[in-house]
Amino acid sequence: MTWLKMILLSIIQGISEFLPISSSGHLVIVESLMDIQADQTDVNIVLHAGTLLSILIFYHKTIFRLINQDLRVIPLLIVGTLPVVVIGLTAKKYAEHFLESPLLAGCML
Template identity: 45%
Template sequence: MFQDFIEILVLSAIQGISEFLPISSSAHLIIVSSLYDLKASSLLIDISLHLGSLIAIIFFFRKDLFSLKNNHKLLKLIIIGSVPLIIFGYILHSTELIHLLRNIKVIAWTTLFFGIILYFADQKKTDQNISSNLSIKSIIFIGLFQILALIPGVSRAGITMTAARFLNFNRVDSGKISFLLSIPALAGASFLGLKDIQNETLEINLLVIIAIVLSFLFSYITVKFFLNYLNKFSLNIFVIYRLIIALILLSIIYF
């Protein structure tokens, strides 16, 4: 039981921290899973981890979400921006093509390439914000970029922020756009997971509850920290981190 708890703690930390930072949660989970035989890892635990992150982001932005009933424009834009990912995600998941992308070589190259793209996007001037400049055209642009997040190593947070920064949105609002788009994305991932185990008996045990709670805590703290960070600093530290991880993986693969 203690070993299972430690594994859940590790998985929750990876999910909660990397889901909302531009470093790819799926890549980190795949890497850790390939290095260690995590006995506590399962589809139900995976759903629990995503559910914890979903609850955290909803709770953090609860005031903004409640205000959507008076801000139909933003609600419509979030829905429109999420449609491309939902459609392509369902196609890749139902055809099982998604499994072809879940390997270390793909992760290494996408981590490197999209880390470099993030660097150049973050150099853009910032004169756009959510309240005045988020439009159907801009959210479709960001939403189309978000499709790339289906490839492990790209990072959903990273690619949406990259697209927003290319459109000259400031860092904080780029982060907020990414966070708001994460709600349908996490809900969709949880739904697809539940669909996969619909014929199985769901056992809501202590480990599932712990996974949800820990994922919630790590996710909430990360979102709060990251928004404060974006107020003061560039994204260079995450670019450097991605380059280091990519170079380590590439050296392991090719040398």
């Protein structure tokens, strides 16, 4: 994948992540239209990690203030995340097929 295509996908991810639309669905459709052959999972992880990093940078003061006010938040976040991780890893192979389908992404938009 060229840098230009990756930058385009990053822009689409950055714009659509904070709107009430499916950023992943739009990425699947754009990748299909532009014939981008990429490992969908790796690209999505990198794009979503970038989104997470931007949120952490933008809201770092608020996040630190909330954590410092009530340290019970940290274990609760960890406990709340564990079921999602277990379900995600269990359903990974099944879900990847559907997440890469432009037809399904288009129907769901």
